[in-house]
Each structure stands twice: as structure tokens, then as C-alpha cells.
Amino acid sequence: MKRHLAKVSLALAAALCVIPAHASQELLNDTNKAKAADTQHNKAREGEFASQEQKLQAEYDALIKQRANLNKSIDSLSAKFQSNEELLAGKEKELTLATGSLGEIFGVVRQAAKDVQLEQERSVATIGLDEDVAVIDEIIEAKSIPSKDQLYGLWHSYQHQIDASSKASKIMVPFVDGSGELQKKTVLRMGSFALADDNGYLAWNATKQIATPYTVQPKLTLTSSTDLSSDLPVVALDVTRGALLEQLANNPTLSQRIEQGGVVGKIIIGLLLVGLLIGVYRAFVLMSIKSKINKQLKDVSNPTDNNPLGRVMLVHKEDQSPTIEALELRLLEAVMDEQESLEQGISTIKLLAALAPMLGLLGTVTGMIDTFQTITQFGNADPRIMAGGISMALITTVLGLVAAMPLLLVHNMLSSLSEGIRNVVEKQGVGLVAESAERKQEAAA
Structure with a gap:
């Protein structure tokens, strides 16, 4: 500010040197007025600064006083907290000495209440005993030694549970x-x-x-x-x-097992039924033929054409062959014709018995393919997702074996029955040839 005034003074002096006297007087007056205005402005600002300083000092003093009061309060609260801690420790010690074994009783009662609660959750005997359930829940959630009413409530819960369980x-x-x-x-x-x-x-x-x-x-x-x-x-x-x-509910019935086998399983069951039907029909036919042959054996002199033996005997009776060899060939032809009719359907049963396990293997492979596709899509974390394919794989294998075993048994029984009939017919045919040879030998003698 002083430097500014000096510059103004120098400027005025220089101006006075070059301007007239009356003009310099006016300039001097203006300068004095400006100087007075600046002085008054500076004094106002200095007063404002002093007022602000006093205000800040008052706030500072108030904060210092507040800090002192807070420190004093902290010291008082710390002392009180320490005193309360000591008092609490003493009270807890007194409580422990006063309760003695009651704390142990609390643990036993709480454990017994938990056992009752577990029984209430599992047993249908709890139906209608809502008050007992509420009492047990209250004892378990309690943080203090159970009251007399709670102990009686536990006892009554036991009694009600036993009464309901006994009738x-x-x-x-x-x-x-x-x-x-x-x-x-x-x-x-x-x-x-x-x-x-x-x-x-x-x-x-x-x-x-x-x-x-x-x-x-x-x-x-x-x-x-x-x-x-x-x-x-x-x-x-x-x-x-x-x-x-x-x-x-997790143990499927027979029909459900068959359903698990899918289309392949149903085909195997169909083959089994067809084979058994053929076997029953052929067994009935062969037993009828055997009965007719046994009847024919009792009346050899009157052969009929309703059984294989009778037809072979008719061939021998009507034979006009000049030699024994020709008769033997004709009888062999007749026996072979009868054998062909006796073995009808037996080879079909054998074929079905061979196809059944092969279809079971096909179902196994198909089921495993489905299983691997399921693993590819969903992963193998949950076995229930793969259960369908594995079930089909195992069920078809079982069905194939189950179908093959009775079909093989039927095939063996029919083969034995057919073989027995054929042996009887052949034996009688050989006997007829021997009889003819003996007659011709006697005639020649």
C-alpha cells in the first residue's frame, strides 16, 4: 500500500511540473480524497479481520473446553466400566457358588428336552400334543435354568408320549x-x-x-x-x-420291470410266448401220436394210417418189391417222411431260444448307449439321471436269459419225445424187413 502511495506521489509530482498551478491544485485534492477513501476502506477491513479473529479465538477456546470435558468424562466412564467389570465378575462368582449343581441339571434337562423333541418330530403319537411341543421348544431355547413349571412340563410331555404310544x-x-x-x-x-x-x-x-x-x-x-x-x-x-x-414304492412289479426293458424287452417276451405256444402245441401232437402208436403196437395185424407206425406197416403190407433191399429202401423212405413231420416246429423253438439272449445283448448295448448319451448331456453327478439306460441294459439281459432257458428246456423235451417215437418206428420197420427176409428165405428153402 505504501509503495502504491509513493508511486501516486511521484506521478503527481511529475504532473505538477508540467501542468498549470490551478490544475495541480485540483489534482492534489483528488489525490487526497482518494487517499482518505483508501485509508477508510483499509480501516474497515482491518476491523473486520479483528472481529473474525476474535470469533475464531472464541470458538477455539470453546473446543478446548469441550475436549477437556470429554477427557474428563472418558476418565469417569473408564473408571465406572472397570468398577462394573469387577462387580460383574464378583456377581458371576456368587452365581456359580449359589447355583452349584443346578447348571448341571440345566444341561441334563436340555438334553432330555432335545430327545423328546426328536421323538416328537418322528412319532405320530405327538399328533394333538401341541402344548407339549411348545413347552419342549421353550426349554430348548431357554438361556437360564428351567423353572419349576418347565420341569413339570417336561415330565408331562414324557407321560403323554408314553400314553399315546401304548394304545x-x-x-x-x-x-x-x-x-x-x-x-x-x-x-x-x-x-x-x-x-x-x-x-x-x-x-x-x-x-x-x-x-x-x-x-x-x-x-x-x-x-x-x-x-x-x-x-x-x-x-x-x-x-x-x-x-x-x-x-x-421303489420296488417295481413284474409289469414295471418289463416296461423298463423297453421295446427290446417286449420283443423278447413275445418270442418266449410264441416259442411256448409252439412247444405246447407240438407236445400235444407228439403225445397224441405216441398214444396212437402204443395202441397200434397192441394190434399189429390191423395197421391204420392215423399214426406213423401204421403208415409204415401199410407200406410194408402193400409192398410188391422183388428184393429185400428194395423193401428196406421203401420203408426207410416212409420213416424219413414220418420223421420230418415229427420234427416240425422243434427247430423253430431252438431258433427262438438262440435269438432271445442275442436280443438281450442288443438291449444291453442300446441301454448303455443311452446311458453314455445322458452322461454327455448332463454329466454323471446324479445317478438317477442314468438309471433309465442302465435299467434297460440289465433288464433286457435278464429277459433274454429267462426266455432262453425255458425254450431250451421245451426244445430238449420235444426232441426227446420225437426221437423216442422215431426210434419205435425205425425199430418196427427193421423188424418188418427181417420178417420179410425170413419168409422169403423159408420160401426159397
Whole structure:
């Protein structure tokens, strides 16, 4: 500011040297006015600065005082906290000495309550005992020693559970039928083991508090109409409380097994049925032929054409051959014709017996291909995804073997029966040739 005034003074002096006196006087007056204005402005600013400094100093002093008060409060709270910690430790020590073995009792009671809760979740005997469930939950969630009422509640829960488990009774439960409709239904409760309605056992969902029918019922199923008034009623109970009954749905029936075999399995069953039909028909025909041959053997002098032996004997009777060799050839021809008719269908059964295991192997390969395709698409993390292909692979193999074994047995039986008939016819044919040879030899003599 002083430097600025000096410059202004020099400028005025220089101006005075070159301008007239009256003009210099005016310039001097203007300069003085400007100087006075600047001085007044500077004083105002200095006053403002001083006021701001005083205000900041007051705020600073207030903050210093507040900090001192806070430090003083912190020291007081720290001392109080330390005192409370010491007091709390002393109280806890007094509590431990006062409770003594009650803490141990709390642990035992809590563990017993958990055991009861586990039984309540699994057993149908808990149905209708909602108050006992609430008491047990309260004891388990408690953080302090159980009260007298809670101990009595645990005792009563045990008693109610035992009473309900020892008798059969009719109760009302929420029931969901096959159509998904929820309704109230009267069912029979057999202790803590099972629920049953008119159609059989019911599954109890303790979480949702509803009963649903099992998919598959055992043979000796329990129903609500079962007579329990006799001294020794015969009922089937699942002591696993539903685990075995649930497994019944996982055991497929014979028809379901065949369905798992797919198209190949059905073809194998078809081959088995066709082979058995052919075998039964041919067995009936051969047994009839054998019966007719046995009847013919009793009356050799009167041959008929309703059986192979009679037709061979008719050939011998009508023969006009000049030599024994010619007669023998004609009889051999007749026996071969009869053998061909006797063996009809037997080769077909043998073919079916050979095809059945081959089709089973085809089904196995097809099932494994499906399994590998499933693994490619979904991975092998879940075995249930691959169960379809593996089931088809194994079932078709079993069906092929099951079909082949009875067909082979039927083939062997028919072959033996046919062979026995053919041997009888051949033996009689040889006898006829020998008889003719003896007659001609006697005639020649």
C-alpha cells in the first residue's frame, strides 16, 4: 500500500511540473480524497479481520473446553466400566457358588428336552400334543435354568408320549387325498408306529402336519376297520415308522420291470410266448401220436394210417418189391417222411431260444448307449439321471436269459419225445424187413 502511495506521489509530482498551478491544485485534492477513501476502506477491513479473529479465538477456546470435558468424562466412564467389570465378575462368582449343581441339571434337562423333541418330530403319537411341543421348544431355547413349571412340563410331555404310544386310538388329522384336496379325516393311530385309514397306511409329515397315502401298500396292510378287539390281532406294523413302506414304492412289479426293458424287452417276451405256444402245441401232437402208436403196437395185424407206425406197416403190407433191399429202401423212405413231420416246429423253438439272449445283448448295448448319451448331456453327478439306460441294459439281459432257458428246456423235451417215437418206428420197420427176409428165405428153402 505504501509503495502504491509513493508511486501516486511521484506521478503527481511529475504532473505538477508540467501542468498549470490551478490544475495541480485540483489534482492534489483528488489525490487526497482518494487517499482518505483508501485509508477508510483499509480501516474497515482491518476491523473486520479483528472481529473474525476474535470469533475464531472464541470458538477455539470453546473446543478446548469441550475436549477437556470429554477427557474428563472418558476418565469417569473408564473408571465406572472397570468398577462394573469387577462387580460383574464378583456377581458371576456368587452365581456359580449359589447355583452349584443346578447348571448341571440345566444341561441334563436340555438334553432330555432335545430327545423328546426328536421323538416328537418322528412319532405320530405327538399328533394333538401341541402344548407339549411348545413347552419342549421353550426349554430348548431357554438361556437360564428351567423353572419349576418347565420341569413339570417336561415330565408331562414324557407321560403323554408314553400314553399315546401304548394304545390304538381314533383321531382326526388333516388329510391330502390323491387329487390334492385337504380335508379332515378320522384315522386309526397305532401307538407311535403308524396311521391308517380305510385304504391302508398313511404317511405323516410332521413339518406340514398333514397325512398322505402311501403309493404302495403291503399285503397285510393295516386299516381303520381292522378288528383290534381280539386277544391276538394280526396286523403288519412298520417298526421303522415309514422307512420300509416308502421303499415299497421303489420296488417295481413284474409289469414295471418289463416296461423298463423297453421295446427290446417286449420283443423278447413275445418270442418266449410264441416259442411256448409252439412247444405246447407240438407236445400235444407228439403225445397224441405216441398214444396212437402204443395202441397200434397192441394190434399189429390191423395197421391204420392215423399214426406213423401204421403208415409204415401199410407200406410194408402193400409192398410188391422183388428184393429185400428194395423193401428196406421203401420203408426207410416212409420213416424219413414220418420223421420230418415229427420234427416240425422243434427247430423253430431252438431258433427262438438262440435269438432271445442275442436280443438281450442288443438291449444291453442300446441301454448303455443311452446311458453314455445322458452322461454327455448332463454329466454323471446324479445317478438317477442314468438309471433309465442302465435299467434297460440289465433288464433286457435278464429277459433274454429267462426266455432262453425255458425254450431250451421245451426244445430238449420235444426232441426227446420225437426221437423216442422215431426210434419205435425205425425199430418196427427193421423188424418188418427181417420178417420179410425170413419168409422169403423159408420160401426159397
